[in-house]
Amino acid sequence: MDINDLRHWLTRVAHDGELKRIQSASWDLEMAAITDIVYHESHPPAPALLFEDIPGCPNYRTLFGMLSSLKRVARALHLPVRTSLTPVDLARAWKDKMQHLKLLPPVFVTSGPVMDNVLDGTKVNLTTFPSPHVHELDGGRYLATDHAVITRDPDSDWVNLGTYRCMLVDRRRLAMHMLENQHGWLIYQKYQARKRPMPVAIAIGMDPGLHFAAGTRVPERTSEYDFTGGIIGQPVKAIEGKHTGLPLPASAEIAIEGECLPGELTDEGPFGEWHGYYANRGLEPAPEPVIRVKAIYHRGNPILTCSSPGLPPNTNSLIFTIGRAASVWTALDKAGIPGVKGVWAPEVLGSLLFTAISIEQQYASHPLDAGQTASEASRGSARYIVIVDEDIDPSNLNQVMWAVATRTDPEKSITVLEDCPSTSADPAIPLSAKKRGKPLRASRVIINACRPYQQKSEWYPVANSSTELERKVRWKWQSVLGELLRLR
Numbered sequence: 001m002d003i004n005d006l007r008h009w010l011t012r013v014a015h016d017g018e019l020k021r022i023q024s025a026s027w028d029l030e031m032a033a034i035t036d037i038v039y040h041e042s043h044p045p046a047p048a049l050l051f052e053d054i055p056g057c058p059n060y061r062t063l064f065g066m067l068s069s070l071k072r073v074a075r076a077l078h079l080p081v082r083t084s085l086t087p088v089d090l091a092r093a094w095k096d097k098m099q100h101l102k103l104l105p106p107v108f109v110t111s112g113p114v115m116d117n118v119l120d121g122t123k124v125n126l127t128t129f130p131s132p133h134v135h136e137l138d139g140g141r142y143l144a145t146d147h148a149v150i151t152r153d154p155d156s157d158w159v160n161l162g163t164y165r166c167m168l169v170d171r172r173r174l175a176m177h178m179l180e181n182q183h184g185w186l187i188y189q190k191y192q193a194r195k196r197p198m199p200v201a202i203a204i205g206m207d208p209g210l211h212f213a214a215g216t217r218v219p220e221r222t223s224e225y226d227f228t229g230g231i232i233g234q235p236v237k238a239i240e241g242k243h244t245g246l247p248l249p250a251s252a253e254i255a256i257e258g259e260c261l262p263g264e265l266t267d268e269g270p271f272g273e274w275h276g277y278y279a280n281r282g283l284e285p286a287p288e289p290v291i292r293v294k295a296i297y298h299r300g301n302p303i304l305t306c307s308s309p310g311l312p313p314n315t316n317s318l319i320f321t322i323g324r325a326a327s328v329w330t331a332l333d334k335a336g337i338p339g340v341k342g343v344w345a346p347e348v349l350g351s352l353l354f355t356a357i358s359i360e361q362q363y364a365s366h367p368l369d370a371g372q373t374a375s376e377a378s379r380g381s382a383r384y385i386v387i388v389d390e391d392i393d394p395s396n397l398n399q400v401m402w403a404v405a406t407r408t409d410p411e412k413s414i415t416v417l418e419d420c421p422s423t424s425a426d427p428a429i430p431l432s433a434k435k436r437g438k439p440l441r442a443s444r445v446i447i448n449a450c451r452p453y454q455q456k457s458e459w460y461p462v463a464n465s466s467t468e469l470e471r472k473v474r475w476k477w478q479s480v481l482g483e484l485l486r487l488r
Contacts, residue, residue: 005113005251006205006303009075010063013048018069020047026055027062027130027141032308035064039313045069050303057130062304063205065315066146067212073322076208078232087395088342088358091325097231098326099333103222104229106238112250113299115239120295125171129254134308135272139285140175141168142271143204146305146315148214148224149176150201150246151187154194159247160184161214161224166202166291167268174291175268176200176260177280179423180440181379188260188289198260199244200291205253205303210236215316216323243294253302258293266290274320275350276311279427281434313347320351324378328355331377337370338362344395352381356394359387364453368415371446375417378444381425386447391462403449415446 013019025031031051039046046069051062067073070090074081079093119125131143144166152159162184166174178185191198203210209231213224225247229235238247243257267285270278280286307315321344329343339360345351355378357370367387374385388394388403408414422442424434429442451459465473474481 005207006063006066006253006305009208010048010050012075013072016071016075018045018047018072019050021050021052023051023053024055025051027057028133029136031062031064031306032132032134035308035315036310039065039068039308039315040311045071048072051130054130057128059301060128060130060304061301062130062132062306063146064306064308066208066305067215067319068315069318072208073212073318076212076231078209087321087344088325088393091322091329091343094322095326095329095333099330101227101230103226104233104235105223106225106229106247107235108240108247109237109250110239112237112239114248114250114252114255114297116300117298118295119297120243124293124296126168126174126256126293126296127171129304131168131304132306132308135310137278137283138271139167139267139269142166142306143168143174143304144202145309146211146215146307147202147204148206148210148249149184150203150248151184151198152246153187154190154196156221158221159223159225160187161203161210163215165271167271169266169290172293173266174202174258174293175266175288176291177268177271177286177288179425181423191260192262195262197262199241199246200258200260201241201244201246201248202256202258202291203249203252203254204256205299205305206249207232207236207251210249211305212319212323215319217327241295248297252299254296254298254304256291256293256297257295258291260289260291264290264292272310273425274309274312274314274316275353275425275427276314277427280424282431312350317347317351321345321347324352324355328357328374328377332357332370332373335373337366337373339366339390340370341390342394343374346395346397346400348397349384352378353383354386355382355384356386356388356392356400358390358392358394359450360390361450361453361456366453367448367450368446371415371448372417375420375444375446379421381423382420382444383428383442384445384447386449389450392449400449404447407449407451408447413448415448417444417446420444 049064131141148161149164160183164178210228213228218227237250248255265287268288324345325343341358371385392399422440
């Protein structure tokens with residue numbers, strides 16, 4: 001079986017004990033509700049959930065939570081998989097690999113598993129898929145929530161892949177939502193300005209490395225295909241689409257070709273988003289581009305990869321967290337900020353809205369320099385940036401908030417950055433401002449939760465067992481502690 005293949009990867013996930021199969025759940029709210037319960041209440045890591053024998057859709061499957069554990073992400077990124085892997089270890093490993101990644105463009109082939117079933121012309125029918133109705137207040141069913149929308153810049157050969165949600169409209173149409181200044185949105189604007197149809201392809205159920213690349217930030221003007229080739233160590237196999245000329249992943253579960261016509265919009269949403277709110281237009285639908293579908297390709301018994309965004313932690317939050325942590329850490333390195341020990345963006349706080357950075361202070365303004373650099377690297381979704389000392393694990397929210405509560409003097413420790421760029425996904429911006437259509441702005445906060453640099457040597461000692469004592473006790477009492485810790 002091709003290594004650039006979701007099914008091959010799932011066999012490894014099953015071997016790790018992180019895949020659970022569920023029979024006979026409905027696409028209408030049930031699958032997403034089961035997923036939400038598991039991700040809110042289970043002890044980490046939450047498994048990937050493969051739904052089978054779906055009522056009314058017996059020949060299709062859905063997969064939720066594909067990249068929602070440290071081990072699954074490590075496997076997708078071809079990083080070492082260790083039982084002792086910590087969140088900061090993974091962010092550091094991905095940051096280091098990303099900085100030395102060798103881009104490998106895709107290789108084109110004439111056929112692949114995605115071409116097992118070809119539906120075009122009158123055979124096109126998007127309603128046959130078990131597109132989930134995710135949450136009760138959503139405005140429709142969503143065929144594409146964990147996928148890649150593929151477009152090509154009309155001014156170059158740059159091919160972009162991005163995860164822009166697509167709502168089912170009818171048998172042949174989808175409504176696509178993109179945030180302002182995302183690459184797909186910028187490409188779409190070029191076609192609109194020229195009054196030209198924009199060719200669009202959608203790939204679902206790809207190699208998980210390609211899924212990760214499509215859902216995170218890659219260097220400007222870099223194709224996610226080339227980036228994924230560097231991740232997996234070999235080129236992705238692609239097929240040139242008959243109707244669009246766009247590259248389709250040869251081993252995808254499902255691929256769709258279509259186009260967006262100039263000026264054609266339709267109602268999309270509402271849809272619950274990654275931070276836990278209906279923040280685009282509240283519970284009102286918004287006018288969004290229409291994708292007119294020309295052809296569908298899929299494997300036998302295809303797997304529809306899905307997400308259930310909403311109140312975090314959710315199926316999206318870990319991939320956002322790792323992408324944010326690595327990109328901020330990279331920016332700190334490039335800016336020459338010394339002494340960075342770790343970066344994390346806690347899932348439960350919305351991943352993209354709160355970033356914690358651990359540093360070994362080397363000068364008085366060190367925390368503020370790190371915070372400002374992190375803010376500049378965060379584009380339109382940062383809210384709180386907290387800088388802590390090296391004794392604090394930035395992935396441990398209890399420790400981070402303890403440092404905030406005990407090491408800050410609010411008057412001196414909090415810096416407000418006004419008039420920063422934001423997006424329509426920001427739940428702190430009033431709906432009326434979004435409807436006016438002007439560039440959206442919001443404030444950000446840098447919290448210096450480090451011990452004052454001038455007072456570090458005389459700061460109060462921490463009351464805690466030493467690392468050496470804990471090591472000895474863990475060895476002597478390993479059986480008892482193992483039993484107690486399993487009860488958590």
